[in-house]
Amino acid sequence: MTEQVIRKVLGEHAKLSVDxxxxxxxxxxxxxxxxxxxxxxxxxxLEDAFDVEFPDELLRKSTFASVGAIRSALxxxxxx
Amino acid sequence: MNDGSGPRxxxxxxxxxxxxxxxxxxxIDRFGDRYLQRVFTPHELEICTGPGRAQRLxxxxxxxxxxxxxxxxxxxxxxxxxxxxxxxxxxGCTVVLAGNAAALARDEQVTDIQVSISHEPEYAIATVVATxxxxxxxxxxx
Numbered sequence: 001m002t003e004q005v006i007r008k009v010l011g012e013h014a015k016l017s018v019d020x021x022x023x024x025x026x027x028x029x030x031x032x033x034x035x036x037x038x039x040x041x042x043x044x045x046l047e048d049a050f051d052v053e054f055p056d057e058l059l060r061k062s063t064f065a066s067v068g069a070i071r072s073a074l075x076x077x078x079x080x
Numbered sequence: 081m082n083d084g085s086g087p088r089x090x091x092x093x094x095x096x097x098x099x100x101x102x103x104x105x106x107x108i109d110r111f112g113d114r115y116l117q118r119v120f121t122p123h124e125l126e127i128c129t130g131p132g133r134a135q136r137l138x139x140x141x142x143x144x145x146x147x148x149x150x151x152x153x154x155x156x157x158x159x160x161x162x163x164x165x166x167x168x169x170x171x172g173c174t175v176v177l178a179g180n181a182a183a184l185a186r187d188e189q190v191t192d193i194q195v196s197i198s199h200e201p202e203y204a205i206a207t208v209v210a211t212x213x214x215x216x217x218x219x220x221x222x
Contacts, residue, residue, distance in 0.1 A: 036145050037103055040119060040160070044111045056180075060157040 013041040025068040052077040087216040095149025097142040105134040119160045138204035139197040146208035
């Protein structure tokens with residue numbers, strides 16, 4: 001469920017060159033077109049979707065580098 | 081052993097970025113103040129007002145990203161607000177680092193960060209140059 005929501009957020013905000021529903025969890029989102037500005041939108045949309053707030057410590061490029069990395073960050077923030 | 085007293089050599093780092101103004105305007109529409117306050121400092125928000133607001137904020141975002149490229153944060157977390165693009169008296173802009181960004185610049189020995197920004201209705205760009213001062217390799221040059 002969490003991964004589905006991540007993919008939905010990516011589909012709406014990441015501007016990837018591929019379909020986010022078919023992404024390998026380890027695929028590099030930056031190589032697939034994620035820009036630094038789009039990653040801000042992804043972060044804010046994830047905060048809305050999961051009712052969390054990304055702290056400054058997580059604002060590094062690698063946090064949003066893949067579906068798996070985003071999943072790990074959300075787990076760190078208490079998302080089941 | 082490097083005791084910091086040997087000859088030093090200065091190298092230049094450069095970073096650039098381009099942003100679509102429409103993307104900034106869309107983010108403001110979609111996320112409002114939450115977007116603005118996560119990305120921009122109070123000074124930047126105070127300076128960027130009026131009909132050209134989205135263009136000017138886009139140029140500042142491009143400048144922040146260009147600074148990131150100069151700092152090369154790798155696994156360091158650097159919040160966008162730790163990099164401030166300040167309006168200078170002469171009409172251009174300067175870079176002021178705080179928090180993690182300032183610490184990273186110290187660690188990377190990056191100094192004298194200079195920025196130039198420009199914007200049109202569709203796109204905003206920024207270029208940043210900085211100096212890195214490091215120990216010279218002296219092994220083959222006694």
